[in-house]
Amino acid sequence: MAKVIVVGDPLVSSNLLEKAALQLKITGPIEVKKFEWYYDISKKEFQRIIKKIEMVGPEYMDIPNGILEELETANYLLVHYAPISRKMIEHAQHLKVIGTCRGGTEHVNMTVCQEHGIPVIYVIRNAEAVADFTIGLMYAETRNISRAHQFMMNGQWKKAFPNDPYKTTLSHLKVGICGFGHIGKLVIKRLNALGVDVLLYSSRENKDDLNKNGLSVEMVDLETLFTESDIVSLHARVTKENRNMIDKSLISRMKPSSYLINTARPELLDKEDLIDALRNHRIAGAAIDVFWEEPLDPNDELLKLDNITLTPHIAGDTVDAILGSPNLLRDALNEYFRGGLTPTALKW
Known part of the structure; x- marks a missing residue:
């Protein structure tokens, strides 16, 4: 059983991430655990959160309740903008890959990923x-x-x-x-x-x-x-x-x-x-x-x-760019699992 944790937000829901996770080409059945991060606020309010995480990184942001416990037995972690902090990574002793369906990685503690040798797969959604x-x-x-x-x-x-x-x-x-x-x-x-x-x-x-x-x-x-x-x-x-x-x-x-x-x-x-x-x-x-x-x-x-x-930060704002990003991440992950050339894979 492969355990995948997905964390949705107001722009990319956990349901979209779950659908993508269930289409991953990994051996055996897939168990998906869903979490939401700031899912109950408006997109306008969420833009403020996005700006903050771009400025301060993942270490000073809150994380969904209960996620640390689930991470202890997780194999894969898929997010959009949700923070991936040192504490989260260090709780995830069985984590094989992290995937994020956006191009920036400010929300991921890349230093800790490198310390633990955990690959990070990202996609250029827009x-x-x-x-x-x-x-x-x-x-x-x-x-x-x-x-x-x-x-x-x-x-x-x-x-x-x-x-x-x-x-x-x-x-x-x-x-x-x-x-x-x-x-x-x-x-x-x-x-x-x-x-x-x-x-x-x-x-x-x-x-x-x-x-x-x-x-x-x-x-x-x-x-x-x-x-x-x-x-x-x-x-x-x-x-x-x-x-x-x-x-x-x-x-x-x-x-x-x-x-x-x-x-x-x-x-x-x-x-x-x-x-x-x-x-x-x-x-x-x-x-x-x-x-x-x-x-x-x-x-x-x-x-x-x-x-x-x-213009008010709308260059990448099209109907297909954000909502279609979990599918791009799914494809990038499957290419990575096949051992193919994945230009958006960060391996250490």
Whole structure:
């Protein structure tokens, strides 16, 4: 008997996770124990919880009652956003694999997983959605689509904007991609199809991966990316080393006609340095979908700028991205069990 524990939340229910767990290709019958984490609050309230766990990690979050006892005999643990802390892992002496149906692993104590040699399987549930949205933000900001709409809704027929001296088509711009994960690859693929020249900075350069995916880019260092790009789009994970790495020193390298796009993580970017550059029109504009505080405070300085496009962390929010993620996790786990190549498997 294989024992699988699933922990649902307001976005991905335990019922969806249970259905996926029962389709795992593991030997013998499967017993599923279901738990819920913050299942009885609204999605809006849950966004605050998500932001907190992204900031503080799994160790300072509550866990469902009774889960520690069940973990003592569990073989598999599947979650969406629920925390997986040191205490939980150390109670799970028979745990073989942890699976999470999202791309980020801030809610998992990866250090303890590594100490105990427990593989972590994750999935990029919304990569296509975020890649589409990123391209949309490039158009929206460079061509003033959203701010023109806002003026129209306020009864103003406005056709002049701060970036007027730089307005041109996307194909005439050079886009710099910072980060070469699943989303970054998909953004590059779309830009290649649009005939856009692409620069790429990645701390883990993989030319074989570029060739395998048929992507056309020019690899550059980070300083060159910011110096030469007309649009810089962030797609890196947050680590201790790169937190706030996009600061005044890099932003000051950007052309006055250039734009910054962030659909990744706010912690990559120094907020005050970005605001200063936009307020003084040292760059042409920015488009941001992720924020240091969510929801955004009504008095936030970002709301006072005339050269920024803001969206409320919705880049990955499509009807199929989140609800379909347990099935993606099921498929990734089954591929892992077969010994196949699983790019989203973290093994130690």
